[in-house]
Amino acid sequence: xxxxxxxxxxxxxxxxxxxxxxxxxxxxxxxxxxxxxxxxxxxxxxxxxxxxxxxxxxxxxxxxxxxxxxxxxxxxxxxxxxxxxxxxxxxxxxxxxxxxxxxxxxxxxxxxxxxxxxxxxxxxxxxxxxxxxxxxxxxxxxxxxxxxxxxxxxxxxxxxxxxxxxxxxxxxxxxxxxxxxxxxxxxxxxxxxxxxxxxxxxxxxxxxxxxxxxxxxxxxxxxxxxxxxxxxxxxxxxxxxxxxxxxxxxxxxxxxxxxxxxxxxxxxxxxxxxxxxxxxxxxxxxxxxxxxxxxxxxxxxxxxxxxxxxxxxxxxxxxxxxxxxxxxxxxxxxxxxxxxxxxxxxxxxxxxxxxxxxxxxxxxx
Amino acid sequence: xxxxxxxxxxxxxxxxxxxxxxxxxxxxxxxxxxxxxxxxxxxxxxxxxxxxxxxxxxxxxxxxxxxxxxxxxxxxxxxxxxxxxxxxxxxxxxxxxxxxxxxxxxxxxxxxxxxxxxxxxxxxxxxxxxxxxxxxxxxxxxxxxxxxxxxxxxxxxxxxxxxxxxxxxxxxxxxxxxxxxxxxxxxxxxxxxxxxxxxxxxxxxxxxxxxxxxxxxxxxxxxxxxxxxxxxxxxxxxxxxxxxxxxxxxxxxxxxxxxxxxxxxxxxxxxxxxxxxxxxxxxxxxxxxxxxxxxxxxxxxxxxxxxxxxxxxxxxxxxxxxxxxxxxxxxxxxxxxxxxxxxxxxxxxxxxxxxxxxxxxxxxx
DNA sequence: AAAAATACCGAAACCGGTTTCGGCAATATC
DNA sequence: GATATTGCCGAAACCGGTTTCGGTATTTTT
Numbered sequence: 001x002x003x004x005x006x007x008x009x010x011x012x013x014x015x016x017x018x019x020x021x022x023x024x025x026x027x028x029x030x031x032x033x034x035x036x037x038x039x040x041x042x043x044x045x046x047x048x049x050x051x052x053x054x055x056x057x058x059x060x061x062x063x064x065x066x067x068x069x070x071x072x073x074x075x076x077x078x079x080x081x082x083x084x085x086x087x088x089x090x091x092x093x094x095x096x097x098x099x100x101x102x103x104x105x106x107x108x109x110x111x112x113x114x115x116x117x118x119x120x121x122x123x124x125x126x127x128x129x130x131x132x133x134x135x136x137x138x139x140x141x142x143x144x145x146x147x148x149x150x151x152x153x154x155x156x157x158x159x160x161x162x163x164x165x166x167x168x169x170x171x172x173x174x175x176x177x178x179x180x181x182x183x184x185x186x187x188x189x190x191x192x193x194x195x196x197x198x199x200x201x202x203x204x205x206x207x208x209x210x211x212x213x214x215x216x217x218x219x220x221x222x223x224x225x226x227x228x229x230x231x232x233x234x235x236x237x238x239x240x241x242x243x244x245x246x247x248x249x250x251x252x253x254x255x256x257x258x259x260x261x262x263x264x265x266x267x268x269x270x271x272x273x274x275x276x277x278x279x280x281x282x283x284x285x286x287x288x289x290x291x292x293x294x295x296x297x298x299x300x301x302x303x304x305x306x307x308x309x310x311x312x313x314x315x316x317x318x319x320x321x322x323x324x325x326x327x328x329x330x331x332x333x334x335x336x337x338x339x340x341x342x343x344x345x346x347x348x349x350x351x352x353x354x355x356x357x358x359x360x361x362x363x364x365x
Numbered sequence: 366x367x368x369x370x371x372x373x374x375x376x377x378x379x380x381x382x383x384x385x386x387x388x389x390x391x392x393x394x395x396x397x398x399x400x401x402x403x404x405x406x407x408x409x410x411x412x413x414x415x416x417x418x419x420x421x422x423x424x425x426x427x428x429x430x431x432x433x434x435x436x437x438x439x440x441x442x443x444x445x446x447x448x449x450x451x452x453x454x455x456x457x458x459x460x461x462x463x464x465x466x467x468x469x470x471x472x473x474x475x476x477x478x479x480x481x482x483x484x485x486x487x488x489x490x491x492x493x494x495x496x497x498x499x500x501x502x503x504x505x506x507x508x509x510x511x512x513x514x515x516x517x518x519x520x521x522x523x524x525x526x527x528x529x530x531x532x533x534x535x536x537x538x539x540x541x542x543x544x545x546x547x548x549x550x551x552x553x554x555x556x557x558x559x560x561x562x563x564x565x566x567x568x569x570x571x572x573x574x575x576x577x578x579x580x581x582x583x584x585x586x587x588x589x590x591x592x593x594x595x596x597x598x599x600x601x602x603x604x605x606x607x608x609x610x611x612x613x614x615x616x617x618x619x620x621x622x623x624x625x626x627x628x629x630x631x632x633x634x635x636x637x638x639x640x641x642x643x644x645x646x647x648x649x650x651x652x653x654x655x656x657x658x659x660x661x662x663x664x665x666x667x668x669x670x671x672x673x674x675x676x677x678x679x680x681x682x683x684x685x686x687x688x689x690x691x692x693x694x695x696x697x698x699x700x701x702x703x704x705x706x707x708x709x710x711x712x713x714x715x716x717x718x719x720x721x722x723x724x725x726x727x728x729x730x
Numbered sequence: 731a732a733a734a735a736t737a738c739c740g741a742a743a744c745c746g747g748t749t750t751c752g753g754c755a756a757t758a759t760c
Numbered sequence: 761g762a763t764a765t766t767g768c769c770g771a772a773a774c775c776g777g778t779t780t781c782g783g784t785a786t787t788t789t790t
Contacts, residue, residue: 009775010777010778011777020740020741021777022740022780023738026778034739038739053488054424054776054777055490056420056489056776057776057777057778058778059419059777060425060747060777060778061744061778067468072450085439088469089437092469101468101490102468103467104453104466104469105457106454106457122372122415122417124420260655286652290625290652291655384770385769385770386747387750387769388769391748391769397767398767398769399768421746422746423747424747425777426775
């Protein structure tokens with residue numbers, strides 16, 4: 001497999017045209033000191049001989065490989081997995097428009113991610129990185145900042161100084177969710193936070209609080225469930241809320257998968273999602289469309305996120321100031337069947353649950 | 366962003382050690398003509414000064430960038446999307462074990478894919494490619510073969526000469542499915558083919574035929590539905606089968622998403638999946654676990670596929686013969702709730718459907 | 731018409747590695 | 761003891777581009 005076909009080099013092209021390599025290079029790179037006629041002549045010959053410069057040969061002098069890096073953490077909870085294809089499509093499309101490519105690696109955890117980021121940038125497999133799923137306190141950011149490696153965050157973080165980022169305003173979505181439920185008559189609205197340590201989780205929790213304040217409901221710790229990022233955790237967290245003294249008539253979930261878990265808890269309690277208890281969630285995973293009732297949720301346009309992140313990163317690498325490269329977008333509410341008017345008060349729910357629970361204790365295992 | 370921190374070059378290292386660059390290079394690359402003592406001395410100094418060679422600087426002489434390429438087609442049907450994360454994890458893990466990376470791009474269609482494959486290999490962004498989702502007649506293969514670019518197929522193809530590949534034996538799964546259904550009493554077993562033009566589709570269809578032959582059922586065109594690769598197509602194809610003169614008591618689907626569509630058709634006809642009509646499918650998408658009844662299907666270990674493909678490709682690039690680099694694995698049957706003993710004959714089903722259909726015509730829209 | 735500026739391109743250095751070639755010293759062979 | 765071999769490493773070429781520097785011919789300025 002050694003003779004991958006002898007490619008035409010810049011030397012071949014120069015020899016054919018009777019000029020020097022430097023002329024060819026400058027002609028192809030639009031240097032101002034090349035006449036229009038020779039520029040065209042070179043261009044034509046280049047495409048005729050199907051010449052294309054080796055990216056790594058260019059990189060050795062320019063220092064740029066024209067590749068953006070992405071390190072995915074696969075072991076963590078999988079809420080965003082369904083979006084991966086869209087995310088990659090967004091990134092690669094935006095990248096290829098500027099003739100860049102995407103280099104990806106997968107890590108098992110944060111330390112591994114930091115290690116890979118360092119390695120990839122030291123070997124110069126990428127000129128900069130997109131950091132998905134930011135933490136409140138993000139070691140990856142620290143590492144890249146120290147090494148002066150360009151990066152852009154998908155999400156925000158506690159210490160945002162000198163960072164460029166793109167994010168969806170999950171906090172606004174949560175405010176909206178509270179208001180919608182309030183307008184449907186709900187007064188006891190619970191909240192299931194997302195993954196601990198993640199910045200989005202803090203923001204959505206904040207949004208929940210702001211929403212309550214806006215509609216004039218006092219924040220109540222007992223209505224905030226445990227962190228839940230997958231179905232099992234969602235089920236357990238919702239179960240606890242349901243069997244508290246004053247159960248909620250609506251639950252806002254930070255993550256769709258947790259909402260699907262809440263479905264289980266509610267159904268297992270003999271109640272109906274969307275009738276007895278309303279649910280509004282966030283993410284927009286495809287499963288939300290096929291479950292019954294379909295899940296009311298705030299959907300994220302992940303492909304668009306990928307596109308914007310890529311554009312921001314390339315501009316960052318080209319030297320624009322990090323402070324100028326920040327964008328915030330909104331999630332789209334999918335108005336489906338898992339939420340509706342309040343049908344019962346919290347007290348009625350509690351009694352109903354008591355009855356059903358006793359019934360179950362007699363007949364269950 | 367220009368001063369990405371002045372890295373230590375091989376020259377720095379050589380100067381520090383009082384040897385030449387060539388000695389350093391050979392020491393780090395385990396050349397036999399370097400004494401053990403200097404090899405260790407160089408190694409130690411290298412890690413002390415945290416020296417890491419620039420991959421593109423190496424590439425210029427070696428001709429290898431140590432990167433494998435993957436061009437994804439995102440516009441096509443999404444059956445394999447959920448697996449993408451696993452697939453990438455498998456590839457990148459196997460790649461990083463050998464100190465390689467993954468470069469990916471996304472294409473809108475086959476022609477675009479061919480264009481990207483050519484471009485990526487001409488710019489030498491990748492040393493070889495993994496081609497996912499092979500077609501019976503695959504233009505990508507043709508192009509890469511002509512250019513003598515190393516590649517490995519995920520799947521097989523009509524003209525398999527000089528190709529190395531990894532695949533799951535979907536045909537064996539289909540044989541197994543037929544036998545399982547036959548043993549449960551089913552005699553009219555329908556089949557929904559997958560995407561037209563894809564090689565897996567032909568193989569699974571072939572397997573269906575072989576299965577029928579094994580249990581002694583004659584192949585019947587009328588039991589083969591239209592190609593279906595998503596929910597909507599699955600619904601329509603199943604609907605047609607159900608309302609034929611002699612409806613099947615079981616349906617084998619080439620693709621899970623089509624099976625979910627068949628669920629809709631069956632339920633809409635007033636029948637119960639797993640009781641009135643059995644379904645066995647193929648893929649193992651996560652939705653299959655949450656639908657009711659849960660989907661009996663043959664699951665593919667996509668992560669493992671990624672690992673194997675990567676290993677094969679790297680060996681191919683290093684010069685091993687394509688014929689030696691071929692592997693076939695088996696899918697795992699997930700024995701769930703969507704199939705069971707035959708409860709009705711085809712005739713009974715037909716009558717039942719007739720009744721319900723009349724009833725619906727009166728009450729529906 | 732002489733001087734200065736401009737347009738254009740060649741020569742050569744350079745980027746950071748790898749690899750070939752050759753030389754010297756130490757060891758092995760006869 | 762002379763020669764051949766081996767072990768080890770330096771010198772320099774090389775990979776395929778980019779970029780700096782400088783020079784010539786032409787045009788503009790005075």
